[in-house]
Amino acid sequence: MAAQESTRAGSxxxxxxxPMIEIVDLHKTFGETKVLTGINLKVPAGSTCVILGGSxxxxxxxxxxxxxxxxxxxxxxxxDGEDIVPMSxxxxxxxxNKFGMVFQAAALFDSMTVFENVxxxxxxxxxxxxxxxxxxVRARLDLMGLKPAVEDKFPAxxxxxxxxxxxxxxxxxxxxxxVLYDEPTTGLDPITTDYVDDMxxxxxxxxxxxxxxISHDIASAFNxxxxxxxxxxxxxxxxxxxxxxxxxxxxxVKVFLQTWFGKN
Amino acid sequence: MTTxxxxxxxxxxxxxxxxxxxxxKGLIDVVSTLGGVATLGLDVFRWxxxxxxRLTNLFxxxxxxxxxxxxxxxxxxxxxxxxxxxxxSTAFALFDAESLVGPTVALTLTRELAAxxxxxxxxxxxxxxxxxxxxxxxxxxxxxxxxxxxxxPVQYLLVPRVxxxxxMVPALTMLFNTTGMAGSYLxxxxxxxxxxxxxxxxxxxxxxxxxxxxxxxxxxxFGLAVALICCFKGYNASGGAKGVGQATTEAMVASAxxxxxxxxxxxxxxx
Numbered sequence: 001m002a003a004q005e006s007t008r009a010g011s012x013x014x015x016x017x018x019p020m021i022e023i024v025d026l027h028k029t030f031g032e033t034k035v036l037t038g039i040n041l042k043v044p045a046g047s048t049c050v051i052l053g054g055s056x057x058x059x060x061x062x063x064x065x066x067x068x069x070x071x072x073x074x075x076x077x078x079x080d081g082e083d084i085v086p087m088s089x090x091x092x093x094x095x096x097n098k099f100g101m102v103f104q105a106a107a108l109f110d111s112m113t114v115f116e117n118v119x120x121x122x123x124x125x126x127x128x129x130x131x132x133x134x135x136x137v138r139a140r141l142d143l144m145g146l147k148p149a150v151e152d153k154f155p156a157x158x159x160x161x162x163x164x165x166x167x168x169x170x171x172x173x174x175x176x177x178x179v180l181y182d183e184p185t186t187g188l189d190p191i192t193t194d195y196v197d198d199m200x201x202x203x204x205x206x207x208x209x210x211x212x213x214i215s216h217d218i219a220s221a222f223n224x225x226x227x228x229x230x231x232x233x234x235x236x237x238x239x240x241x242x243x244x245x246x247x248x249x250x251x252x253v254k255v256f257l258q259t260w261f262g263k264n
Numbered sequence: 265m266t267t268x269x270x271x272x273x274x275x276x277x278x279x280x281x282x283x284x285x286x287x288x289k290g291l292i293d294v295v296s297t298l299g300g301v302a303t304l305g306l307d308v309f310r311w312x313x314x315x316x317x318r319l320t321n322l323f324x325x326x327x328x329x330x331x332x333x334x335x336x337x338x339x340x341x342x343x344x345x346x347x348x349x350x351x352x353s354t355a356f357a358l359f360d361a362e363s364l365v366g367p368t369v370a371l372t373l374t375r376e377l378a379a380x381x382x383x384x385x386x387x388x389x390x391x392x393x394x395x396x397x398x399x400x401x402x403x404x405x406x407x408x409x410x411x412x413x414x415x416x417p418v419q420y421l422l423v424p425r426v427x428x429x430x431x432m433v434p435a436l437t438m439l440f441n442t443t444g445m446a447g448s449y450l451x452x453x454x455x456x457x458x459x460x461x462x463x464x465x466x467x468x469x470x471x472x473x474x475x476x477x478x479x480x481x482x483x484x485x486f487g488l489a490v491a492l493i494c495c496f497k498g499y500n501a502s503g504g505a506k507g508v509g510q511a512t513t514e515a516m517v518a519s520a521x522x523x524x525x526x527x528x529x530x531x532x533x534x535x
Contacts, residue, residue: 067412089416096414107409110400121413170413180412 019078020045020178020210021066026075028061035061037234039075043227045177048204048211050221052245053231054256059214062231063180066212067099068092080177097125100171100209104183106163108155108170114141115151118169125174140169143206144199161192168199172207179203181213185220197223218260222246230256297518301489301496304418308426308492311419318420325424329390329491330432334439337385341440344377345369345447353456362456366463367470369448374475376482378440380527383433383486387519391494394425395515398498399508407499422495429491430484437483441476478534485526490519 019042026039035058043049053059064070065077068084076083084095108117118137122128128136141150144165155163164184171179181200185193197220204211215221221228221242228245230238232252238245246257277285348369356362398421401407410417445467452458497515501508 064408069408069411093414093416096412099412101409101412103405103409105404107405109406109409110404111397124413124415 018045019043020080021049021212022076022078023062023065024076024078026062026065026077027073028058028065028070029073035234036065036072039231039234039236041229041236041239043210043212045210046204046208047226048200048213048224049227049229050213050215050225051229051231052215052218052221052256054216057231058234059216059231060182063182063212063214066178067096067101067180097174098177099180100168100174100176100178101180102164102167102171102182102184104186106155106167108163108166110155113152113154114146114158114166117155117166118173121170121174136173137169140173141166143202144169145195159192160188161195164188164192164196165199168203172203172209175207176209178210178212181211181215183215183217184213185215185217193217193220196220200224218257232256297493297496297514300500301492304422304496304499305426305488305492307418308422308495311416312423312427314419318424321420321424322427325428326432328393329386329425329428330435333382333386333389333432333436336389337382337436337440338443340381340385341373341378341443342447344381344440345373345444345449346451348372348377348444349448349451349456353452353458362452362458363462363466365452365456365458366448366467369452370445370467370471371475373444374441374471374479376479376527376531378444379433379437379479379482379486380523382436382440382483383490383523384520386429386433386436386487387490387494387516387523390429391490391519392512392516394491395494395498395501395512396508398422398495399501399511402499402501403504403508417499422499425495426488426491429487431487433487433490434480434483437479438476441479478530481534482527482530485530486523489522489526493519493522 021041021043023039023041026036027034028036039062041049041051051059051062061070065072066079068077068087072085075085077085079095080098082095084092087095108114109120112120115134115137118140119133122133122136126133137151138148141148146162146165146169150158150162150166155166158166168179184196184200188196200211200213201224203209211224213221213224225242227240228238228242229236230245230248230250230253232250237250238248238253245253248254248257349365352368353362353365356364356368398407401421407417407421410420449460449463452463453460494515497511497518498508501511503510
């Protein structure tokens with residue numbers, strides 16, 4: 001694990017200092033509950049940022065703001081140089097073409113086969129012939145280590161790890177600039193967790209995408225991150241390379257990390 | 265356990281208080297649902313006229329709502345016509361007017377029953393499935409997944425379902441009229457001994473095209489209302505499997521009530 005961290009931290013091959021995602025003073029309240037209370041975050045292009053935090057800390061809400069699924073009460077969400085907060089539904093659809101998102105439970109369309117799920121973005125957004133679509137889907141499933149026999153299966157027939165891989169294949173089939181991962185390793189066994197970590201690294205290295213991972217899996221976070229942002233009570237209390245976050249003196253970060261590093 | 269005096273500020277609310285609170289909550293729910301359905305309806309029609317037009321999705325829903333309901337609506341129509349002929353003939357026999365069985369059944373079916381029963385059948389068969397499917401997609405983040413793939417879920421999921429309700433319930437109403445009249449003819453002529461000529465000529469004499477149009481217009485309005493309500497409830501479901509079940513129950517109750525209320529309003533307007 002330690003060896004993996006030292007080779008991994010800050011090693012994004014295509015990482016640059018230009019922010020692909022920039023969040024400025026983001027606030028969001030649901031009813032009486034203040035979920036986000038002034039988030040500031042920059043994610044450089046080509047890097048992998050892991051947003052760590054406990055359950056209910058607002059990680060998923062923050063991610064949904066990044067892709068425009070939620071509108072903030074105030075603040076800016078700048079994606080590739082454009083503030084998406086004031087955008088119309090149509091404008092948001094254009095911006096969302098830059099994204100791929102892997103959901104916690106994969107969110108595959110259960111009325112479609114694996115092939116149809118992965119082909120879906122191609123059929124919706126390109127004029128590719130069925131032959132070309134078939135080739136692209138096959139190639140992407142190969143990249144994810146999925147055999148041709150899987151193509152005709154329905155999501156209900158797949159294991160958790162396979163569903164995540166199909167989800168990533170679908171999220172990256174159009175070559176997005178940004179891939180968002182919502183708790184990608186939750187509920188997976190250690191071997192599958194490692195596989196998913198490799199998959200995230202492969203997507204970054206092989207496809208050069210900017211990745212944002214939200215997680216409370218500390219081991220996985222330190223395995224894949226160039227940058228870790230720690231979210232607590234609606235604000236980011238620590239933000240930097242994994243080594244810096246590991247040495248953080250913030251009480252919430254220390255308590256959280258002790259649950260893993262205290263034991264290892 | 266503490267004993268509370270009648271003047272205690274913490275005493276349990278009385279029956280009247282609970283009744284008023286319950287009525288008020290119900291009223292707020294109804295107004296909230298009406299507002300939500302109306303807003304969703306506008307959204308659906310806004311997205312229905314924008315490209316891309318996904319005809320495959322539309323035909324799949326037309327098939328599911330319409331073709332898939334043919335058997336159940338046909339069967340319901342046949343038995344409704346048969347029962348109606350049986351009951352009306354008993355009543356008309358009291359003053360020797362059995363020749364009016366045909367027109368009575370025809371007018372009742374075309375103006376009222378065919379549209380109402382077809383819409384109820386579609387609600388039970390297709391509306392419940394629409395609500396459950398959309399609700400499951402919502403709680404398993406499949407709707408969010410569509411949005412993240414830059415596909416508008418209202419356009420992709422709701423437009424074909426609402427259009428299918430709008431177009432297929434009138435078609436099923438016509439089927440109900442046909443099978444209902446066939447059923448009543450079988451009973452009236454075959455079992456009760458009314459002359460076929462009398463049955464058909466009297467029916468032709470009393471039934472006007474406007475009666476059939478009335479039923480078809482009602483069918484379209486009911487189909488639209490049922491599809492919108494079921495889509496609204498499913499699309500806004502939350503809280504896992506329990507939430508989806510609750511949304512489906514609410515959709516069924518609201519759809520059935522809306523059919524009867526709209527039937528009365530349209531009846532008033534038509535006449």
